[in-house]
Amino acid sequence: MCSYRIGIDVGGTHTDAVILDENYHVVSEVKHPTTEDVSTGIYEALKKVIRGSGVAVEDIHYAMLGTTHCTNAIVERKRLNKVAVIRIGAPATLAIKPMVGVPDDLRAILDQNTYIVKGGHEFDGREIVELDEAEIYKIAHEIKGKVNSVAITSVFSPVSNQHELRVVEILTEVLGDEIPLSLSSEIGSVGLIERENATILNASVVDVARATANGFTQALKREGVDAKVFFGQNDGTLMSVEYTVKYPILTIACGPTNSLRGASYLTDHSDALVVDVGGTTTDIGVLISKFPRQSSLAVEVGGVRTNFRMPDIVSIGLGGGTIIEVLDEGEIKVGPESVGHRLPEKSLIFGGETLTTTDVAVALGIADLGDREKVSHLDQDLLQRVYAKMVEMLEEAIDKMKTSSEPVPVVLVGGGSILFPNDLKGASEVLKPNHFGVANAMGAAISQVSGQVERIFSMDELGREKTLEQAKDMAREEAIKAGADPSDLTIVDLEDVPLSYVPGNATKIRVKAAGTLLKTRKEEYTGTVK
Known part of the structure; x- marks a missing residue:
């Protein structure tokens, strides 16, 4: 029995869809105008590509979606979560308040429950001051019932995330485990304001991601498709539904990266410059070892300066x-x-x-x-x-x-x-x-699953080789969480940059691991994300 997969990618003008067989050959492809609400265009493209394929729906086992839902929600300032923002950084960071530089219209929506508490770490991992747990308990009781998402940021948490993790424990104790918690150490890199902004944006689109995931899954079911669902992320790989709802900001700019991955597959070129010409814009990116080159600069999302990973794209x-x-x-x-x-x-x-x-x-x-x-x-x-x-x-x-x-x-x-x-x-x-x-939809359909770690390590503790191996293991674990097969993982990107004047031989290490989709049918997502 052949195993088929659907790939769908939402562009500014068209929503493209393909069905591939198990050898990644195109069985059916369609283009449908992207609709104002995005979802309608996705569902129409889905119906057309299935009906044009002649494939039995029970043989479609995977469905991949690259979507602009989260991007649109931020840009349009619509459907955003009620977010509580907790910065662990007093007294060191009181001079600059959270959301400085954020456009006024977005700040009016998000800046309703903002707190700065004592705690945080120095650039070398030393504790600045002990975490004020009593204040965290007070905040937890104060926001209970008022917010449905929390963004947690601590000073230099990419070096030490101990205080962020402790805040998670306290909030879970008071609020339960239904409220999504976004940790800056898992989203952005070093740079407090930009990392905090990225975390706030992530927390603000959790409901949008959840609704998109549920809607896509229900649309598949209406067509009789019982498939494992994955979403495209902006490094050119896939992530599971649960991972998407936890880190929805990673779907931003996944469209251009899908095109790069599709172009690599269709031409068998691992290193090239890819020009994706749509109806409204032309996006240009660079392939390095079959994956998009990442931007080394801070990027703006909906007018907000952030520093989470983004592809290096010129539009x-x-x-x-x-x-x-x-x-x-x-x-x-x-x-x-x-x-x-x-x-x-x-x-x-x-x-x-x-x-x-x-x-x-x-x-x-x-x-x-x-x-x-x-x-x-x-x-x-x-x-x-x-x-x-x-x-x-x-x-x-x-x-x-x-x-x-x-x-x-x-x-x-x-x-x-x-x-x-x-x-x-x-x-x-x-x-x-x-x-x-339909290179973008191809890219969504053929992509691997990845996990990435980017943080500062002290080489003096374990030595260079053991530290690098530890970082690789962390990246592999992230890939497995995202839905990769543990038996088929490879390291596709490794970069270590020594940090001058920082004690402990500190080095910023970025590692990405990627692997094929986990094929165990028992672990498929078929229900509703809560």
């Missing part, structure tokens, strides 16, 4: 639905406005009245779509100038992502990639693989 306002304007004296404006998923009704080639990048490509004979006669009246010189500007925009973005002047392989994926030529400056070769239009 430009150039896609298949990008609007072209001819200004005074022949000046050309390309985007960033787009007709998005309304391309089939708005663009000239489909009978609309808006000139788009797709119209330009069709008029020049580069793409075969719609009715070319509807753009035959356009001035060829103007079209050539617009197209040259489109290509120039893309080449400049590619150049920004390169770390040297040497040409590199470039993989074009996404439905809008038909707009661009097979020769680009800075590219040693330009690849357009089969199934390029």
